[in-house]
Amino acid sequence: MRHIISILLENEAGALSRVAGLFSARGYNIEAMTVAPTHDASISRMTVATRGSEEVMEQVLKQLNKLVEVIRVQDLSDGPHIERELMLIKVHAVGPDREEVKRLADIFRGRIIDVTDRSYTMELTGTGEKLDAFIHALDPGMVIEVVRSGASAISRGAKGI
Amino acid sequence: MASPTATEQRPTAQHQEEELTGAEIVVRALRDEGVEYLYGYPGGAVLYIYDELFKQDIVKHILVRHEQAAVHAADAYARVTGKVGVALVTSGPGATNAVTGIATAYMDSIPLVVISGQVPVALIGNDAFQEVDTVGITRPCTKHNFLVKDVRDLATTLKTAFHLAATGRPGPVLVDIPKDITGHKTIYHYPEKVSLRSYKPTVKGHPGQVRKAMQMITGAQRPMFYTGGGVILANGAEELVKMVRTLGAPITNTFMGLGGYPASDRQFLGMLGMHGTYEANMAVQNCDVLVAIGARFDDRVTGNIAKFAPHAKIVHVDIDPSSISKNVRVDVPIVGDVRQVLAEMNQILGEMDHPTDARALAAWWAQIEDWRKRDCLHYTQNDEVIKPQFVIQKLYELTGGDAIVTTDVGQHQMWAAQFYGFDRPRRWASSGGLGTMGYGLPAAMGAQLAEPDSTVLCITGEGSIQMNIQELSTCLQYRLPIKVACLNNHYLGMVRQWQEFFYGSRYAMSYVDALPDFVKLAEAFGHVGLRADKPADVEPVIREALRLKDRLVFMDFQVDPVENVYPMVPAGAALSEMILV
Numbered sequence: 001m002r003h004i005i006s007i008l009l010e011n012e013a014g015a016l017s018r019v020a021g022l023f024s025a026r027g028y029n030i031e032a033m034t035v036a037p038t039h040d041a042s043i044s045r046m047t048v049a050t051r052g053s054e055e056v057m058e059q060v061l062k063q064l065n066k067l068v069e070v071i072r073v074q075d076l077s078d079g080p081h082i083e084r085e086l087m088l089i090k091v092h093a094v095g096p097d098r099e100e101v102k103r104l105a106d107i108f109r110g111r112i113i114d115v116t117d118r119s120y121t122m123e124l125t126g127t128g129e130k131l132d133a134f135i136h137a138l139d140p141g142m143v144i145e146v147v148r149s150g151a152s153a154i155s156r157g158a159k160g161i
Numbered sequence: 162m163a164s165p166t167a168t169e170q171r172p173t174a175q176h177q178e179e180e181l182t183g184a185e186i187v188v189r190a191l192r193d194e195g196v197e198y199l200y201g202y203p204g205g206a207v208l209y210i211y212d213e214l215f216k217q218d219i220v221k222h223i224l225v226r227h228e229q230a231a232v233h234a235a236d237a238y239a240r241v242t243g244k245v246g247v248a249l250v251t252s253g254p255g256a257t258n259a260v261t262g263i264a265t266a267y268m269d270s271i272p273l274v275v276i277s278g279q280v281p282v283a284l285i286g287n288d289a290f291q292e293v294d295t296v297g298i299t300r301p302c303t304k305h306n307f308l309v310k311d312v313r314d315l316a317t318t319l320k321t322a323f324h325l326a327a328t329g330r331p332g333p334v335l336v337d338i339p340k341d342i343t344g345h346k347t348i349y350h351y352p353e354k355v356s357l358r359s360y361k362p363t364v365k366g367h368p369g370q371v372r373k374a375m376q377m378i379t380g381a382q383r384p385m386f387y388t389g390g391g392v393i394l395a396n397g398a399e400e401l402v403k404m405v406r407t408l409g410a411p412i413t414n415t416f417m418g419l420g421g422y423p424a425s426d427r428q429f430l431g432m433l434g435m436h437g438t439y440e441a442n443m444a445v446q447n448c449d450v451l452v453a454i455g456a457r458f459d460d461r462v463t464g465n466i467a468k469f470a471p472h473a474k475i476v477h478v479d480i481d482p483s484s485i486s487k488n489v490r491v492d493v494p495i496v497g498d499v500r501q502v503l504a505e506m507n508q509i510l511g512e513m514d515h516p517t518d519a520r521a522l523a524a525w526w527a528q529i530e531d532w533r534k535r536d537c538l539h540y541t542q543n544d545e546v547i548k549p550q551f552v553i554q555k556l557y558e559l560t561g562g563d564a565i566v567t568t569d570v571g572q573h574q575m576w577a578a579q580f581y582g583f584d585r586p587r588r589w590a591s592s593g594g595l596g597t598m599g600y601g602l603p604a605a606m607g608a609q610l611a612e613p614d615s616t617v618l619c620i621t622g623e624g625s626i627q628m629n630i631q632e633l634s635t636c637l638q639y640r641l642p643i644k645v646a647c648l649n650n651h652y653l654g655m656v657r658q659w660q661e662f663f664y665g666s667r668y669a670m671s672y673v674d675a676l677p678d679f680v681k682l683a684e685a686f687g688h689v690g691l692r693a694d695k696p697a698d699v700e701p702v703i704r705e706a707l708r709l710k711d712r713l714v715f716m717d718f719q720v721d722p723v724e725n726v727y728p729m730v731p732a733g734a735a736l737s738e739m740i741l742v
Contacts, residue, residue, distance in 0.1 A: 009359070013308075017297070019298060021301055025301050055486075058486065059483065062483035063483050068304070068325060068357065068359060068360050069305075070359055071358060071359040139590060
């Protein structure tokens with residue numbers, strides 16, 4: 001099953017590689033990983049999308065907690081949560097495709113953020129599935145490049161991590 | 162990079178407000194930490210530190226002949242004393258040589274602080290002379306590590322390193338110090354305490370869980386205790402003995418846990434696992450409640466995990482939450498310091514009137530005694546060829562079972578574990594988790610320095626001893642009267658045994674040709690060498706070695722080349738599926 005894990009950790013050199021190293025050393029899977037400082041500059045928040053059985057997830061959480069720089073770990077998939085990912089996508093847009101791509105972007109609530117006479121660059125946010133759906137909706141030959149942020153997630157409700 | 166979260170509690174004394182160089186800070190911090198011995202080897206990046214060591218004589222530096230040995234010596238010193246062992250190495254090859262020692266300590270949860278020199282901050286990442294990414298290399302084999310980039314962080318970082326090494330589940334911590342930092346100056350404060358917001362090990366057992374565990378244990382018909390290195394590390398042996406004696410239950414120790422319960426006690430069934438005794442393994446497989454304390458269900462202990470202790474409810478006490486339910490599902494987990502949790506359990510036990518089912522226990526013991534009658538460690542000593550087991554048995558007898566024993570890795574190590582009965586903790590230093598050949602001799606140095614008046618035995622083989630034999634030179638320099646007992650069978654015996662059992666007796670590279678004359682070699686290093694060729698020589702050789710109290714004696718025992726370690730649970734088999742003699 002897919003899990004979204006939030007990790008608060010000391011914003012220090014090396015902390016990221018400790019987490020990444022843990023996943024590779026113990027053979028845990030990483031689908032996506034994002035990290036950036038929080039409103040408290042001394043703390044970074046990392047979101048890891050991973051897959052594994054219940055037993056493996058229990059170990060993942062325990063091993064993460066064991067890292068000295070890790071302050072808090074939470075499996076957001078345990079409860080209701082909101083997940084968002086940002087995608088920047090550059091596509092060929094000439095002739096009749098220009099209108100078609102723009103319409104598609106509107107349907108997916110994307111925005112065109114850069115334009116040339118031959119291309120559009122768009123930004124889209126949403127769940128990973130929505131972004132996948134947008135890519136699939138395009139003719140594969142149209143896509144020039146894609147950059148995705150990986151999932152960021154937060155729990156629903158008034159309580160923080 | 163001291164962690165910015167370390168909150169210092171500064172001593173109020175104003176006389177500490179003096180500017181010191183980084184090198185002076187290192188030495189002062191070691192002094193303030195109460196470090197007695199520092200095991201190390203100098204080099205360019207640590208010259209300022211050595212210069213400061215030269216100017217004082219409180220922290221005694223032991224000069225090894227290879228950095229791996231420095232870390233092993235510090236490791237055994239820690240195992241014997243319970244204090245944090247400390248090693249100092251230079252950058253580049255100094256650090257990489259130390260890695261095997263660090264990984265050894267990490268696998269066995271031994272508290273160490275390893276200080277490594279690094280190239281100056283401005284050169285980091287430049288492929289400078291003797292530069293290596295020490296923090297990167299040691300990240301997966303340390304509990305934590307630091308690169309100090311500002312001299313103002315140095316003292317707090319060192320304090321934090323000692324704190325992390327010794328608390329929670331202990332382990333090695335490395336502090337990498339660039340050379341220029343050891344030359345910079347700052348005001349020296351050595352915090353008395355550090356506290357980290359991200360690191361708060363649980364030491365006290367959850368009262369509800371402890372109570373639940375005691376109900377399960379006292380309700381057992383066929384209880385079995387299985388205890389590991391955590392009992393030794395937490396100094397929990399006394400509480401353990403109290404509980405096991407009160408309950409009258411059988412107990413086994415893991416390889417790392419030997420000495421946690423007196424081996425000569427009737428309730429002790431010997432070691433369990435791949436080379437465990439028949440009675441210990443059978444008792445684990447047939448018990449109805451298994452009490453695991455400070456042990457981690459290692460693959461060498463459990464055999465086939467799916468068939469492990471099939472009838473048992475399991476109680477597991479460990480300081481490391483990640484050890485719980487990692488390999489085996491447990492019914493009552495308790496996270497906490499082993500000694501403290503045992504004390505809480507004993508408290509509850511003390512309040513009970515009739516804590517055990519006497520009739521059920523008697524029947525259980527009758528069954529165990531039956532297994533014991535198999536005499537699974539039996540061997541026959543004839544007049545011709547020395548049996549390796551016989552040598553260990555004689556060593557045990559002639560040292561009164563009270564030596565500190567270090568070993569290398571292989572058959573000799575298993576025979577030492579089986580035949581040298583430890584009646585108390587911290588007398589046994591051997592690389593259990595990593596299985597590091599070359600550990601024994603440097604470990605014996607650390608043990609001998611820790612306890613100058615004890616007999617320190619290094620039980621080794623002709624293969625392992627050659628992996629750090631250069632340390633015979635260190636032993637002479639510091640007059641360490643270690644007794645080396647080499648079970649010389651001309652084979653990498655454990656490799657040979659596996660090849661015999663599982664690889665059609667094709668002895669690929671396990672025969673050690675062109676061995677040195679160890680007697681002459683010992684003499685060349687300035688020590689005494691003795692050889693035993695026949696069974697009748699064994700006792701006189703050991704007696705002579707023990708008589709030479711102030712000399713290192715290398716005993717070369719020419720033992721049966723094809724003897725195997727029994728019992729043996731083949732990899733992947735259940736514990737009850739042992740190969741017996």
